[in-house]
Structure formats: structure tokens, C-alpha cells
């Protein structure tokens with residue numbers, strides 16, 4: 001085998017690509033993991049929750065080795081109105097126990113650590129190298145073109161793990177052009193808090209941590225949400241906005257983040273904080289509607305490159321889907337090596353396995369959540385409706401407390417009609433409940 005020939009080429013050292021590299025290298029295959037960033041994680045960001053049960057199966061008790069910040073035992077969902085907020089605060093003792101439901105992690109540290117695990121298993125990691133194209137022979141992908149001297153690399157299988165915009169899947173003819181409706185843009189700041197502030201403000205002890213997701217009008221009418229995660233001694237805080245609403249409303253996402261940080265329910269949490277870093281990234285959010293063809297002869301598409309993110313309003317899970325799809329891709333490749341067959345039919349096994357896994361089952365199960373997330377009343381009406389209703393109900397001003405149902409009826413019609421409310425309730429139920 002020449003130095004430019006490998007068993008498997010993997011493009012992108014995010015969770016999907018690194019998982020595939022780790023599993024294949026452990027089995028003794030000659031694997032190269034190519035990453036455009038200066039190091040794995042240098043170009044990656046997310047909100048903060050690693051739902052790591054799937055990683056525990058690959059690296060048992062990963063939390064004792066990986067750079068995790070805090071386990072997540074509290075999940076808060078908040079509806080935001082202009083100057084008030086209402087939250088559902090879930091706190092679980094079970095989530096404090098191994099194998100833990102999730103951890104807050106920072107991608108710059110986590111992805112770097114994870115790629116080193118793949119290298120320890122025998123994978124070659126090539127950083128600061130962008131892959132520009134695939135090499136085809138007939139119907140078969142047989143390698144890639146990397147942007148460097150002698151950049152033609154060949155392999156029996158190429159795994160595209162190159163993230164949300166996957167130019168590789170496009171070059172291989174596996175996906176169509178995207179539309180703005182298929183993406184959201186997320187921006188995040190990490191804010192260092194004074195010593196002890198995190199524990200005091202969020203009631204945390206030891207390694208306890210929380211995630212807080214917010215829904216409401218972001219900035220001046222952007223459709224999306226916001227998030228807050230507790231790191232060891234800092235906060236990750238950010239805003240996510242649907243790309244089409246950014247275009248329509250002519251609002252910048254930076255303004256939305258600044259406005260979110262000034263909200264009376266958020267500002268006190270950040271007091272005395274020091275800005276540490278800023279990042280931005282796209283999220284493929286159209287679920288089952290944006291999944292490309294997942295394979296062709298000699299090639300598989302994984303993780304965000306394949307649109308494999310569970311977006312369900314109350315869920316945003318991409319890293320676990322990326323790890324699971326990277327593992328399933330590796331298992332498909334191992335089977336192909338056993339048989340010595342790498343054509344389209346051999347690669348089709350990948351899709352069959354993904355369909356049988358939680359990844360495609362959940363994405364299909366929650367596909368009605370995608371049109372729900374396009375419903376503008378979810379951002380423009382209901383959060384403020386809920387807050388206003390509770391504000392009126394809890395106000396003690398000597399005029400007495402009307403019954404809640406009567407008050408809802410009174411407020412109905414101002415923003416939303418009864419039939420519309422019933423229709424949206426049904427849409428919400430279909431998306432999340434049944």
C-alpha cells in the first residue's frame with residue numbers, strides 16, 4: 001500500500017468522523033482522519049450537552065477520561081416574554097448517577113481529546129487540510145482530493161463526516177442544494193463567572209449542572225430560541241435563529257444575543273461575568289426532509305453531513321446522533337472488508353442499520369415537530385400569552401383573582417383565536433405527544 005493509499009479515508013474530525021476512525025483503527029484498518037481545523041474542535045461549537053450513553057459503549061466510563069464540565073441533572077425549559085418568564089424546571093437524582101444522562105462539554109477540548117483516542121488506536125490524523133473533492137472511477141468513489149501537495153488520497157471507502165454543509169456529499173452527487181428553511185444559525189458566548197457565583201446563582205453543589213432552553217421572540221421577532229449551560233466555572237450562553245427569519249426580519253443574531261443577555265430573567269445570572277470566547281455555527285434543522293442519499297459505491301455520509309440531528313422543540317441532539325452514525329458507518333465498513341465488497345449494495349447496509357437505530361427512528365418519530373417549529377405563533381404569541389396569563393393570575397391588587405380559565409378566555413382573541421389555539425394545540429400534540 002503506498003503512503004497515499006488507505007483502507008478508509010474519513011473527512012472531518014467532529015464526533016461522527018472521530019468515532020468511525022476510532023472503531024476502524026481498533027480493528028487494525030489503515031485509517032486517515034482529515035480535519036481542516038488547526039486541531040479537532042478548533043472550528044466546532046455547540047450549545048453544550050453531550051448525551052453520552054452511546055459514547056459509554058465505545059469508551060466505557062468516558063466521563064472519567066474526557067474533559068467534561070458538569071453532569072446535567074437539571075433541565076429547565078423557559079418561555080420568555082418581553083420582561084417576564086415562565087419555566088418548567090426538571091431535576092433528577094437518576095441523572096446524577098453513572099452512566100449519567102448527559103454532560104456539559106466544550107467542543108474545543110472534547111473533540112481534541114476524542115481525536116487523540118482515535119490516534120492512540122492507530123488512526124492517522126491530518127489537520128489543517130481541507131478536502132475539496134471525491135475521486136470517482138465509474139460508479140465508485142475511490143478517494144479524495146485534499147488541498148495540499150500530492151493531495152490525491154485513495155481508499156476502499158470514504159466516509160464524509162464534514163458537518164452541516166457537507167460539500168463532499170454534494171460533490172459525490174448525494175444531496176441537492178440547500179434552502180434557508182433547512183438551517184438555523186447559532187451563536188454562543190462563554191462567560192467566566194466570579195468564584196462561587198455559579199453554585200450560588202443556580203443552587204449547584206459539586207459537579208451538578210444544568211441546561212436551560214428558552215423559547216420566545218429573540219431580538220426583534222427572530223424565530224428561534226436561546227440556551228444556557230453551566231460549565232465548571234463559566235456559562236455557555238447563546239441564541240439560535242431560523243436562517244429564513246434572519247433574512248426576513250433583517251435583524252442580526254448578535255443583536256438578538258445582546259437583547260437576550262439583557263432580559264430581566266437572564267441578566268442577573270451573568271452579573272460580574274467576563275467574556276471569554278465567541279463562536280457561531282449552522283444547525284441542519286429540517287430533520288427527515290434534508291437527509292441526503294446516505295451512501296454510494298465506496299462512500300458513506302454521517303452525522304451533520306447527513307442531516308442527522310434530532311430537533312424536537314424540547315430536544316436538540318446532534319452529537320449523540322453523530323457518534324451513533326459514525327459507529328454504524330464503521331460497522332458497515334468492517335462488514336464490507338470481511339466480504340471484500342465495497343460497491344453500492346454493500347454500502348446500503350449502512351442505511352438499513354441507521355433505520356434500525358435510535359437515530360433514524362427518532363428523527364422520523366419527531367418529524368411533525370419540524371412544521372411546528374415553523375409556526376410563528378410558537379415564538380410570537382404563546383410565550384408572552386403564557387407569561388401574561390400568569391402575571392394577571394398572580395397579581396394581587398385588590399380586584400380579586402378570576403379563575404384561570406376565565407382569564408385565558410379574556411386574553412384569547414387579543415393575540416389568538418380559540419380555533420387557532422385548538423389547531424396549534426393539536427399540532428403540538430402530534431409533534432411531541434402521540
Ligand SMILES: Cc1cc2nc3c(=O)[nH]c(=O)nc-3n(C[C@H](O)[C@H](O)[C@H](O)COP(=O)(O)OP(=O)(O)OC[C@H]3O[C@@H](n4cnc5c(N)ncnc54)[C@H](O)[C@@H]3O)c2cc1C
Nearest residue numbers: 012014015016036046047048049131163186303304318319
Ligand atoms: C448552536 C448549536 C447548539 C447545539 N447544541 C447541541 C447540544 O447541546 N447537544 C447536541 O447533542 N448537539 C447540539 N448541536 C448539534 C451538534 O453540534 C452537531 O449535531 C454535531 O456537532 C455534529 O457532529 P459531526 O461530527 O457530524 O459534525 P461537526 O461537529 O460539524 O464536525 C465536522 C468536522 O468536519 C470538518 N470539516 C468540514 N469540512 C471539511 C473539509 N472539506 N475538509 C476537512 N475537514 C472538514 C470541520 O472542521 C469539523 O471539525 C448544536 C449545534 C449548534 C450549531
